[in-house]
Amino acid sequence: MSYFTDFRAQAYSSDSEVSSPDLQSRCSESENFDTPSTNGSVLFDQLDDADFAVREPIDEKYILVVGGCGYIGSHTVWELAKAGYNVVVIDNLSNAFRSVFERIGSMVNQHYELQKHRQPCLRLHEADFRDQQAITNILEEYAASPIYDKEYPGMIQQRCSNITGVIHFAAYKAVEESIRQPLKYYANNVGGLISFCSLLGNFGIKRIVFSSSATVYGTVADRGIPLREEYCSQKTISFVDHNGADTTVEAGCTGLTNPYGRTKWMCEAILSDLAHSDSEWSITALRYFNPIGCDKSGLLGEDPRLCATNLMPVVLRVLSGVMPILNIYGDDYNTPDGTAVRDYIHVTDLALGHVAALKSKPSSGFSVYNLGSGRGHSVLEVVAAVEGVFQRKVPTQLVSRRPGDVGSCVARSSKAEEELGWKAERGLITCCQDIHRYLTLAEKAGNMI
């Protein structure tokens, strides 16, 4: 059942203390790893099951963040709130905890108390974005007065909404699982997007920022050159490449290796077609490279219900003893030390990329930007950075390459800098230091790393 929580209910309470993170999930392959239960907030729980359908319509402007309790979503909600946006989150909590939203609320309270500014409003609707009825009810609540037809009074010419933009994070993202359960991925990531966009359109909401991924470059990444947006395009495109040669890339993708990657490419294709069919839509797809790190306060981090399988969470599980050893898949790639190279981007930089995308002058149509640092780090460099910051040894062993892995995947990030005025500012060491702070706070609060 969908419920609604309005953070402003807490905003004026005395509970402005920002608590330490409680790493509830501590997802683990090991049954021994304790998973503390979610601590419910009294303030929030009182609001459970509030009937939002009977509430007064909202007359302020909002950004809708779908999947806003997840890793990247939560950091983006925090940056949006600091930038002064009212935010409404929809999340079914399939891979997140409700207390993440409460924590952001406390952080926002404290931030604005210090600033002595009126704080923006944060609201959470726990709902599945594929649930047409629940989403219709939520969007009704934010509906603004429609524009009526001048010739036929009483006839609605255009629906309007107080939601001025949507950031769509909600998706399943585990590559391995997508190979085993492709339909689950196509249903949520692709099917969900289609029905959701139809509803948004019905409510006159036509500005979307979509979470895409560098995975859409497929085997183009094997070429070992910085990946530019044109290498995977939804329309045939001509440009001058890094060698100064005139190049044409046909619409399509190259060598996608798994269903997850295909869902991202399909979503981009659908959104591109949608924007092409109706010039009122303005859609931006952001292709993330490898997000790591956490907010510098150490109060927000990566805390999924399901086990994250990317390099950094695995390194941290090895460091904490939950896993005995880190497998390094291949040291014979064409990279400086032979191990795979990725473009790691601090999640705060990534979150700020979404704020930049929203702030940029909305052009009609479909645009794509890489969000990466433009700099690659090998597996061995990541391990060394973690060891340096944590002052602990990470046990590793070399194993053979994993099928589907590419040697190097690094962004050419100048398009986002030129057109959105955004670039990544934080490096690998900062990422490790911020994670260290987060885990230290969690440990102090009595939660295992």
Ligand SMILES: NC(=O)c1ccc[n+]([C@@H]2O[C@H](COP(=O)([O-])OP(=O)(O)OC[C@H]3O[C@@H](n4cnc5c(N)ncnc54)[C@H](O)[C@@H]3O)[C@@H](O)[C@H]2O)c1
């Ligand atoms: N983390 C990465 O390495 C990475 C890299 C590239 C792209 N992306 C994309 O970025 C987006 C966010 O990634 P993340 O790492 O924050 O993942 P996440 O799993 O932490 O966050 C996704 C959120 O969406 C919610 N969600 C999923 N399905 C939903 C549904 N049907 N209805 C409502 N809520 C739903 C989950 O509960 C979760 O809170 C995803 O689209 C992912 O594919 C992530």
